[in-house]
Amino acid sequence: MSKKGWIYITIGVLTLAAIFVMEYNKPKKINWFPSYVSHHKIPYGTYVLNDLMEKYFPNKIQQIQKPPFEFLTRTDSIKGTYFFVNESVAFEEAELNALLDWVNQGNMLFVASRSFEKKLLDTLHLEQQNVYNDGTLEPLFYYELVNPKIKNQRVEFTKDYYTTSFDRLDTLRTTVLGQVYSPSDSTDTTTKHINSIKQPFGKGEIVLTSFPKAFTNYFILKDNNVEYTAGLLSYLGRNGQIYMDNFHKSGKSFYTSPMYLFLNTKEFKWAYYLVLIGGLIYIIFEGKRKQRAIPVVTPLKNQTLAFTRTIADMYFEKGELPLITKHKIDYFLEYIRSKLYVSTQNLEDETFLRNLSLRSNTDLKEVKALISMISKLKTKQYVTETELKNLNQKIQAFKANVDGK
Incomplete structure (x- = not known):
């Protein structure tokens, strides 16, 4: 700190000390509260x-x-x-x-x-x-x-x-x-x-x-x-x-708060104030963190989407269209169970189809067409690329209706 800064600090400390001395020596203010308590020596005590x-x-x-x-x-x-x-x-x-x-x-x-x-x-x-x-x-x-x-x-x-x-x-x-x-x-x-x-x-x-x-x-x-x-x-x-x-009195016969002893006694009160001011000064000048800076750690990137695309490309390049179709259907049926809370045990049941139509905000004919396509593809051992694309489009359209898009 510069010499000029130390001069300002010294002036501030001396000013505070002068204020403390003046306040300490100031005559105590008379308490005119009408307490009427038997042991109070204030003007309106008894x-x-x-x-x-x-x-x-x-x-x-x-x-x-x-x-x-x-x-x-x-x-x-x-x-x-x-x-x-x-x-x-x-x-x-x-x-x-x-x-x-x-x-x-x-x-x-x-x-x-x-x-x-x-x-x-x-x-x-x-x-x-x-x-x-x-x-x-x-x-x-x-x-x-x-x-x-x-x-x-x-x-x-x-x-x-x-x-x-x-x-x-x-x-x-x-x-x-x-x-x-x-x-x-x-x-x-x-x-x-x-x-x-x-x-x-x-x-x-x-x-x-x-x-x-x-x-x-x-x-x-x-x-x-x-x-x-x-x-x-x-x-x-x-x-x-x-x-x-001694019951019908405006003042208290005894004080339960320990702070009363500090604030009602001049010496204790100023000792209390000095502790508070000393703590404030410590916080201002010495309360700074004294430790090494914490290095910034770059968080790991989310590679889930890239991994999924890589696996999908591997299946597609190897011609595993039936396996891709099976996974697609399984995920869709799980979506129906978890999102729409509809059981998928019997896909041909008329009640199932109507419930699915109502809960998905989709026309019953479109629902029947999608479920019919799923039933056929589940039994086929060979699936063409066109059939897989059509299945994907119908599933995406179905989910769009569920989301209200």
């Missing part, structure tokens, strides 16, 4: 929530990995509060019925979700609506708990462009726990909406809040928002265990 629950409710927290229906129907002596938090908690019909029956026995259901099942809303005589920022382009909402016994200031949240609220409720049975305020225009005017409620159900209670992000790492650790989250958690039942649901 690691901090579960840590606080273990701290303030010692020996009362139980992590549940099963579906609620399976847990409630297959486990005995379940008393306390079932806690759900996710971007959307969608119960199946049998699952919801099992939960409501359980609450009716004197337990509590606590659900933090942006949207709720229609059947659950109908059961509690509730309706939901979406709330948007009408007067501002930036996402902005204010959240506040209404209980005067809870020390809580209005908290600001700027990560959602819309939220949900309860726009119809049974005022005789429903207790309002929290409200959300949204700016309505360019002034300081705000509109108020209910987003957290409590309602008795049988011997138990149901608490619903449409602001699940209040229980995420990002919200709890920001400013003094933890007081708002603590205010909501103060409504948890004091009797029995607190069952933290």
Whole structure:
């Protein structure tokens, strides 16, 4: 390789190295996926929530990995509060019925979700609506708990462009726990909406809040928002265990793919990329075949036709016309059997002649003439050249009819 070529390669390698260094030292991109998984430390995970629950409710927290229906129907002596938090908690019909029956026995259901099942809303005589920022382009909402016994200031949240609220409720049975305020225009005017409620159900209670992000790492650790989250958690039942649901989650509790370890860890990810790039460079520069050229072998010519012509000439020159005629007839009869699937045991049979005429697309008279000639020539000991030519012409005409020519 020329000196100029090596210079280009060196420049390319240094450029790639500089890109690798810049990418490696670039700040890791924040993952804003709303997973709500208990051990996730991303902004919208719930690691901090579960840590606080273990701290303030010692020996009362139980992590549940099963579906609620399976847990409630297959486990005995379940008393306390079932806690759900996710971007959307969608119960199946049998699952919801099992939960409501359980609450009716004197337990509590606590659900933090942006949207709720229609059947659950109908059961509690509730309706939901979406709330948007009408007067501002930036996402902005204010959240506040209404209980005067809870020390809580209005908290600001700027990560959602819309939220949900309860726009119809049974005022005789429903207790309002929290409200959300949204700016309505360019002034300081705000509109108020209910987003957290409590309602008795049988011997138990149901608490619903449409602001699940209040229980995420990002919200709890920001400013003094933890007081708002603590205010909501103060409504948890004091009797029995607190069952933290880990089934209805948007994120995965564990990853089965081994590639997750490589692509989620900076060092492993770049090691993986370097291996791929090194393999590509090897293929480009060193992956050429290093063996002698394979010589071209000329294939053998097909001498079958020349051999056949030579044998035919030998028979013809020696005057072996009867033998040639016999071979010609034998090959033709074999052609009838293999091509037209007609038996040639009885050439004089009328049924044979008609079948042969139909299958060969040949007039019955021509078929009879050809078969009659074959029968005569098979018994003759001497065959003239003219008879052999006539036989060959009739056979060729017969085959042409079979092929539709």
